[in-house]
């Protein structure tokens with residue numbers, strides 16, 4: 248999976264950050280750990296037409312954050328405007344994640360905090376959205392008695408009805424999964440973005456059935472979104488000033504859409520490589536990223552498409568999960584250690600400057616020391632630029648929970664995770680050192696958090712680079728600049744504008 252990737256529990260996330268020191272965060276993995284639990288609302292002010300307010304907090308993967316923007320769009324049409332202020336909310340939503348146990352605990356804790364507000368305001372409605380809603384279904388209403396709505400990831404169109412049911416005191420639940428829903432026609436309301444980069448969902452669900460993963464159960468079968476609606480959304484974003492789109496799906500390489508002709512007959516299918524190309528052709532000034540790829544599915548065609556277009560970023564998130572062929576087999580990943588390494592070789596051959604990152608799980612069922620050493624060896628081989636690292640957390644209902652014993656002691660899992668983190672720290676430092684002296688095209692995302700006299704931006708390889716602003720006031724966020732890397736730590740690149 249894996250775009251459902253990213254948190255604040257058993258996961259550890261090591262990546263280049265902005266502050267000049269190495270940051271190792273205990274997170275429950277999303278690609279953007281800093282956003283976990285963030286209350287989202289548009290940065291621009293709402294029209295005054297909204298008479299009621301909703302507050303939404305999102306956890307988990309980028310997909311969930313993108314879904315919250317679909318929810319916002321549906322609620323806006325019902326007269327609810329977003330607020331970041333809990334006190335003024337008529338509706339509170341938590342868009343939840345089930346990927347590891349810790350992610351669920353965080354949400355439960357948060358729900359008990361909302362209890363107080365409900366005591367003060369009897370009219371207040373609280374809703375649980377997303378993967379936990381899907382996993383726990385109506386049980387939620389019994390367990391968390393303060394929850395009024397439980398809505399699964401494919402049921403957001405029924406929110407208006409559910410809200411009105413809940414308003415009159417009925418418990419409102421819809422956790423039906425769909426084989427078709429992609430919310431293709433709903434224009435997401437961009438919440439809290441930087442106005443430069445946006446996420447665009449291209450598919451939903453997952454058919455892979457990795458044995459550790461709850462996603463196929465919470466997000467259902469894989470389905471691809473109409474390519475035209477994706478292109479329209481990306482075009483509109485570009486026209487609004489966005490300069491980067493990230494195409495999102497649990498497994499983007501299996502994107503496959505067959506458009507219908509006007510007469511109802513099927514026309515040529517659109518593969519992921521073709522979709523990528525179509526998005527890249529919107530404008531050379533629009534950067535295109537994607538997440539997540541599955542090592543078994545990413546094709547040469549995708550790699551060659553990336554090679555042909557400068558604006559398709561040279562960065563691939565390629566979850567490894569384990570370096571041991573035996574463990575990979577138990578995980579049902581359908582590739583071997585050799586296959587993974589060959590895929591890395593292929594990427595390097597076609598895209599020599601491509602950044603590669605991974606997801607890694609320590610301590611999966613039956614993992615022995617030699618399996619763990621295999622993982623460390625593949626990390627060395629692949630030279631990951633950064634990784635999202637977790638220890639295994641058994642999820643009820645998954646294949647692994649049913650078939651295998653969670654038999655690696657917690658202390659061993661944590662020690663192995665620590666060794667994986669240390670290995671990644673070394674690799675990240677080496678990767679950053681290799682960038683010293685190089686000049687990169689950087690898309691400016693905004694002020695650096697620490698110092699407003701500095702810009703923060705990203706290179707094609709997805710590394711953040713911080714550099715001092717120049718007297719040239721024409722530069723703004725969304726501008727492309729050339730930056731020479733002059734300093735690095737394990738976590739950060741710093742540089743100077745090349746004028």
Ligand code: 5AD
Pocket residue numbers: 248249250251252253276346347459460461566568606607608637638639640641642
């Ligand atoms: N335990 C630990 N990590 C998990 N992931 C998915 N399921 C589990 C689990 N049960 C990790 C995988 C995946 C990422 C999004 O989360 O590495 O790629």
Ligand code: SF4
Pocket residue numbers: 248249250251453454455456457460461462463497498541
């Ligand atoms: Fe990713 Fe595998 Fe989970 Fe699908 S089942 S979301 S591919 S980890």
